[in-house]
Amino acid sequence: VLETPLGPGPEFDRIRSISQALGEIAVGLGGDCALVEMGGRTLALSIDASIEGVHFRRAWLTPAEIGWRAAAAALSDLAAIGAEPCGVLAALTVPRTEPPEVSVELMRGVGAVCRSVGARVLGGDLNAADALAVTLTVLGWVDRPIGRRGARPGDAIWVTGALGGARAALAAWHRALEPDPAARAAFARPEPRVAAGRWLAALGAGAMIDLSDGLAGDAGHLAAAGEVDLELDLDRLPLGPGVEAAAAREGEDPRLFAAAGGEDYELLATLPAECDPARPPASLGPAPLALTRIGTVGSGEGTVRLLRAGRPVRLQGFDHFA
Amino acid sequence: VLETPLGPGPEFDRIRSISQALGEIAVGLGGDCALVEMGGRTLALSIDASIEGVHFRRAWLTPAEIGWRAAAAALSDLAAIGAEPCGVLAALTVPRTEPPEVSVELMRGVGAVCRSVGARVLGGDLNAADALAVTLTVLGWVDRPIGRRGARPGDAIWVTGALGGARAALAAWHRALEPDPAARAAFARPEPRVAAGRWLAALGAGAMIDLSDGLAGDAGHLAAAGEVDLELDLDRLPLGPGVEAAAAREGEDPRLFAAAGGEDYELLATLPAECDPARPPASLGPAPLALTRIGTVGSGEGTVRLLRAGRPVRLQGFDHFA
Numbered sequence: 001v002l003e004t005p006l007g008p009g010p011e012f013d014r015i016r017s018i019s020q021a022l023g024e025i026a027v028g029l030g031g032d033c034a035l036v037e038m039g040g041r042t043l044a045l046s047i048d049a050s051i052e053g054v055h056f057r058r059a060w061l062t063p064a065e066i067g068w069r070a071a072a073a074a075l076s077d078l079a080a081i082g083a084e085p086c087g088v089l090a091a092l093t094v095p096r097t098e099p100p101e102v103s104v105e106l107m108r109g110v111g112a113v114c115r116s117v118g119a120r121v122l123g124g125d126l127n128a129a130d131a132l133a134v135t136l137t138v139l140g141w142v143d144r145p146i147g148r149r150g151a152r153p154g155d156a157i158w159v160t161g162a163l164g165g166a167r168a169a170l171a172a173w174h175r176a177l178e179p180d181p182a183a184r185a186a187f188a189r190p191e192p193r194v195a196a197g198r199w200l201a202a203l204g205a206g207a208m209i210d211l212s213d214g215l216a217g218d219a220g221h222l223a224a225a226g227e228v229d230l231e232l233d234l235d236r237l238p239l240g241p242g243v244e245a246a247a248a249r250e251g252e253d254p255r256l257f258a259a260a261g262g263e264d265y266e267l268l269a270t271l272p273a274e275c276d277p278a279r280p281p282a283s284l285g286p287a288p289l290a291l292t293r294i295g296t297v298g299s300g301e302g303t304v305r306l307l308r309a310g311r312p313v314r315l316q317g318f319d320h321f322a
Numbered sequence: 323v324l325e326t327p328l329g330p331g332p333e334f335d336r337i338r339s340i341s342q343a344l345g346e347i348a349v350g351l352g353g354d355c356a357l358v359e360m361g362g363r364t365l366a367l368s369i370d371a372s373i374e375g376v377h378f379r380r381a382w383l384t385p386a387e388i389g390w391r392a393a394a395a396a397l398s399d400l401a402a403i404g405a406e407p408c409g410v411l412a413a414l415t416v417p418r419t420e421p422p423e424v425s426v427e428l429m430r431g432v433g434a435v436c437r438s439v440g441a442r443v444l445g446g447d448l449n450a451a452d453a454l455a456v457t458l459t460v461l462g463w464v465d466r467p468i469g470r471r472g473a474r475p476g477d478a479i480w481v482t483g484a485l486g487g488a489r490a491a492l493a494a495w496h497r498a499l500e501p502d503p504a505a506r507a508a509f510a511r512p513e514p515r516v517a518a519g520r521w522l523a524a525l526g527a528g529a530m531i532d533l534s535d536g537l538a539g540d541a542g543h544l545a546a547a548g549e550v551d552l553e554l555d556l557d558r559l560p561l562g563p564g565v566e567a568a569a570a571r572e573g574e575d576p577r578l579f580a581a582a583g584g585e586d587y588e589l590l591a592t593l594p595a596e597c598d599p600a601r602p603p604a605s606l607g608p609a610p611l612a613l614t615r616i617g618t619v620g621s622g623e624g625t626v627r628l629l630r631a632g633r634p635v636r637l638q639g640f641d642h643f644a
Contacts, residue, residue, distance in 0.1 A: 010422070011448060013422065014422050014425045014426070014448060015446075015448060017422060017425070017426045018425060018426050018429045018446075018448075021426045021429065021430050021433070022429060022430070022433045022443055025433055025436055025437055025441075025442045025443055026433070026442070026443045027409075027442045027443070027444055028444055028445065029443070029444075029445060029446070031445075033445065034409065034411060034444035034445035036365070036408070036409065036444070036461065038360040038361045038363055038365065039360055039361010039362050039363060040361055041360055041361050043358070043360060043365070045411060045444065045445065045459070045461075046411070046445060046447075047411040047412070047413045047445060047446060047447050047457070047459055048413070048447050049413045049415065049447055049449050049457065051415060051449060051451045053451070053452065054415075054449060054450065054451050055449075086358070087349075087356065087358065089356060089367060089368070089369040089459055090369070091369045091370070091371045091457050093371065093373060093376075093455075096642070096643060100332070100335065100336050100339060100643075103336045103339070103340060104336070104339045104340050104343045107340040107343060107344060108343050108344070111343070111344045111345075111347055111348070114347055115347055119347075120347045120348070120349045121344055121347055121348045121349070121351070122349055122350055122351075122356035122358070122367065123350065123351060123353075123355065123356035123367065123368060123369060124337075124340075124351070124369060125368075125369050125370050125371055125457075126333060126336060126337060126642065127371050127373060127376055127377075127642050128376065128642035128643055129373045129375070129376050129453070129455075130375065130452070130453065131451070131452065131453065133415075133451075133455075135369070135371065135413050135447075135457045137367070137369055137411055137459035139358065139367070320418070320448065320449050320450035321418060321422075321450055
């Protein structure tokens, strides 16, 4: 049985079955990070793969951007528990036909985002294979890991930054258009929200998750893990770059477009109602990033309710096996 | 510049270029494991990918064997520094067309080898992709990590177990034959030499490496890292199951066949000449595995000399980009 329950979907059914098959030798599955205790400190670890044809296409990104994006996505799991990254291990697969520079550029991108958060490259593995892929294990130190289980009825739900930029870029590429440059940057060079995650943890966040599969799916994990209901008012959703134009092109409501998009790697956090991010303790200093309140936790059994203009809407998170 | 120099080859040229491009944020590259100091103890980590069409074919192995083999190969890196495994993180990619049981069986195999060495499954990542792949990060505790750099002139060179079994299975499959059952087991269910690695470390091993790319290539890494020459007498090579028959079928000398094979995941270790594995200190107990002396370290600049019936032979290690 999973230590941290997950929301619905065939991908997560597989993870539930794996956890059950492994029994007692599986520890801590279902959360954003594994935790290893030693000598009074806690090391958080997470593994995350970025695969050509699944997470990106070769034509969209430079090799350095592929590396950056893969590492940023992995580091985002550390951000989501409030950890401070210290290192990464990178397994690359690169087609034999690619020049040697491609491997170097991939790792230059990994290295650049590591540098931006104070992490180092500690090791790796290099294989020739048909598809280009970057699988990273990220390591970070954490004092008080914020899990997915701590949402409590009455808590406010906050989101960092803005949503939908990555999907705006994807939508353009899928129509063979050049994306809005800022939307392209949101997809190609997302910034792991490490500082915001640590700030929210220090402010008193009860639960956090990074938004990689879309708001509905990821909020569903917080609801399932906390055994609570989440109500999210999509009217309040801060829109990422290029979203209005991309949504108009697709004939979609921009806030539904943004909520359905994944891979923005913003954080979704619950805070006790009395915690006001606009008035943090002096010791903490101001939030390192815009924070927007988009909903409330209610008592319940793991449901996410999305509202748009006061009316319920249905969205699904991304699921690899749906 | 790599902290632990590697032997020759285009795969290792790429790793040298990556290390140079990363500069000071790359730490400890070139060895079997990354090391993180934690509360007075040292945690060793390594990442290793096993990919369909590269490391195995789907028709050769059951999903549970694919998982076992991938995890055993990764754990072998911990064995090679004398670490005690404690946990693994597993990133799976599985084609969407596979039934959910395949993901579960892969992880059952990972779990089984973890159980055999006292490690637990701490986390993972599941993606749908074209090829089946299992990428593992393994974690272990280590008191005195045995690196690749410690070979000294005059040391004896020892190998655990027997070599060539995995290649005997591969050679049969490539001829559309059913492999010898013991050779098949050597390929499908290699045992990570964790106990032997810790025993050799306690006995005083100077340098160790696990044999994954063939004796010539892996010995080349020890030679390069230690800035010494290695002379290996292939006449002494212990032959794995099915090697004689497979080599005869290929028209090859069985000891050259075994030396050229990779993926046996045995350990190659250097021991000071006065260290006799047949007479270990009473506190240590007998070797957990057969050990064979196959050569001697000499002064030099990183060359490996292979002898067969007293005459020099040339072999190359496996290289993904050769």
